[in-house]
Amino acid sequence: MTDAIRGRDRAPRKTPLISIRYIADSAFLIVVIYALMAVIYVAVQPSALSAYSIESLLNNSLPLMLAAAGATFVILQGGFDLSVAGTISLVNVTIAINPHDGPGGALWVLGISLAIGITVGAINGFIVAYLRIQSIAATLATMIIGQGAALIILKAPGGSVSDFMVYGLTGSVVDRLPFALVIALCVMAFWTVYSRTDAGRNLMAVGQDRKAAALSGINVRRTEFLAFVWAGAFYALAAYMLAAQTSTGNPAAGTPFLLLTFAAVALGGTAFGGGRGGVTASLFGAATLMLMQKVLFSLGVSSFYTGVIQGLIMIAAVLFASAVNHAARPKGHG
């Protein structure tokens, strides 16, 4: 009798939806979009396959990719982080007034950069997680402070970046293996591991349902705090690579990153409500955004129109992703 009743509980349906689920949950879609974009780019600009242009494309894309990776941590747990603009400006000018040469100097500067980024992230995290202030308000404040501090450190674009950073970090590790690609792959590998750790799972759980996560025994505040710290560290890394690429400091360096970072995360398919998406998807989202600019440029589209077209492509991509998500959603009781 008991077995009869338990037998009535429908066993989990093994449906072909699994594959759609995979597409919805992984970076699959954005990788495909990136590949398509790359094919178009190569078709209209055959020189795109030269080692030099691949390297420069990656160098151009890397700072935004890293910034988007950082923002993803905060967005996954259900918050927003505007401080990306302030942090990048602040770290960028700090690097520009600290030109220590050689590999040791570069490492020392990296240490300083990360320390600043992590500090800003920890402040954000503390305000949001422990003082319970809305993340947009808190990070808006730290963004303004960061930008202000950057102006105090460096009044106008200038300063200098060590030759080792400018040439070493924008070149190749070995022949035809750009340093930027190695970093991007390292971040992907890091996320692949991190998302399977308890900290990574907790991040997703908090983003999906804060209350349920808390009742499951997850330390929600610590998870929120950590997300901001990771974000700060990645912004610092983005500023570091930006300095290497531009070889100068600029107190307004971070400003263009603010909206592009969110655009990249959205394009990657990470939900702004939290709980769905991932860093790898955001990396590709950022890379796609930068590649799109190149494609439009080489197609001869006037720069007046690039913004409009980029926006339209973004809407199309996000719509498509949400359609896939919808198809992957459980039906009946959901």
Place this chain on the structure above:
Amino acid sequence: MDRLVEDAVDLLRVAGLSRRYGATVALKHVDITIRAGEVHAILGENGAGKSTLVKILSGVVQPNEGQMLLDGAPHTPRSIFDARNCGVSTAFQELSLIPHMTVAENLLLPNVSRGWVWPERKRSILARAGEIMADWEIVDIAPESLVEDLPLAQRQRIEITRALSHARGLLVLDEPTAALPDTRWLFRQIRRLTGLGVAVMYISHRLSEVREICQQATILRNGTTIETVRLAGVDDAGIFAMMVGHAPSDPTARTVDSTASGAVLLTARDLCVGAVQGLNLDLRAGEIVGVAALEGQGQQDLFRVLGGVTRRDSGQIAVGGVEADLGSPGKAQRTGPGIAFVPEERKTDGIFENLTAASNIVMADFAAGGGGWFVNGQIERRRAGTSAARVALAPRYLDFEVGNLSGGNQQKVLLARALMSGAKILVLFDPARGVDVGTKQSIYAMMRDFVKSGGTILFYSSELSELVHLSSRCLVMYDGRIVADLPGPILSEETLLAAAHGPQGMKEAS
């Protein structure tokens, strides 16, 4: 068994426990003693303080005053995790599972991965979760399935299993059977734990269950302990009297005419949606039609399609004799006599927690009005008031944010909103789930009044006694079809249960 309980040591001693939220006193001077190996019921109406007690024991909130001793040592958990480490684990009424994660991950949260250096492999996580599930006799759920794909009853079992797997000293079960039609699995696991000396705090509105599994009961009213009684020595009426402070009216009073011959308000023919396969249905004015079914027989799909939440795959639905396309809940309300739907999960599907009760009630009304007019607070309150009176929602609650109301009052708000819409057809999914006796009575009274004034109600309930008491006739669903249509006079819990087990069960019973 009884002697063992007498001799056992006190596992939990709660003395003078108080908790205030601002000016509201949720608990004052609560005293409870639970012995090792005992199943101890906490009884009380909604708002009596049961939820607060659960939260304090499991570390979600901290008491303002009072003392808790667990196995002789002070118990002052600062978090769920903390409480769990002290041996107190809780299955919450509002399920605490993460939807887009696997059953295995949910069971093991917050420490899913065992490795310190390198995250544990998925296969090994699944295997560990599988062992836990096998240990607690969960055989029909795959550890790798996503929680969001499971019906409510299975989710509830997972929630309970997680609590079972952590229970070393005290297991707290808050309405564990709210979505479980069958209690045998749960009671087997409880008996196994109590055999090991674990104490169980059992919170339920279903007295028959409480009598079956619990030895002692503590009754709470208005946040205070009224009395701790031995269940064998007191009858239901006595318990009700302690819970509400007076004896309740006879809950079995059946006022609905079972031979309703009013106009047909709603028909469905060959309806197919989700698990529903070729279902036929007629609802007449003046009748309350119950739906009985074991978990997962397609009842959710049926109710959601009639409420306009999902679209049908095929078949016809006619409202007021006219073929209707119920594209959305709003459209369903506006079609002919109108269909108002009250969904299963009020927390997620129905309520705007941050708005006042009054705003929640008139919501549908203003939505139906269409235009972009400003909402006048006084008009809103007045209109909400009429509806609230019909479900016996005290007027003082109208200005409260709904999120702060007790579960029973939230349900009244939802029902008042359904009435507000002016619809003649009410489609209610488990309207009295997890609410207290008093609220149940008001909901029943509202339903009877509603059909008396020419409406019709289709309702599902996971409580058979409710179906027996309320229905003019009762439909039994099995495997997506209606397998029996039982008229009110011959209804009994036994016949319903037998029919719900499908053709075979019918044969056994006859």
